[in-house]
Amino acid sequence: MFFREGPRATERELSAMRGGPGWQPMVENLARTLGYDSRVQRAFEATPEELARIHVPTLMLIGGSSTPRMQRGARTVAGGLPNAEIAEIAGQQHMAMLTAPHLFAAPIQHFLSR
DSSP: OHHHHSSOOOHHHHHHHHHSTTHHHHHHHHGGGHHHHHHHHHHOOOOHHHHHTOOSOEEEEEETTSOHHHHHHHHHHHHHSTTEEEEEETTOOTTHHHHOHHHHHHHHHHHHHO
């Protein structure tokens, strides 16, 4: 239900997530925050003007194997932020922080070291 109502995942996307390596760790580690996450996702709206006023350096991570919808959303938000850059984590989906923490951490460490 969370994925249908929060990020509005399609049945096809849900099926792909359930079959992916990140499903079980996500269910085990993140289930306790689903109520909060769902409210936040449904309530998030930012106009292009609001995004343009955010000047904090921002790193947007994108899983190279994430769904096209997830990638488009991340690229759209990053494109509206004046100081954003995108790092793609090859071969990973949206939950790379659980399925490949070393790959997830590498671009963050690089970004913060500058």
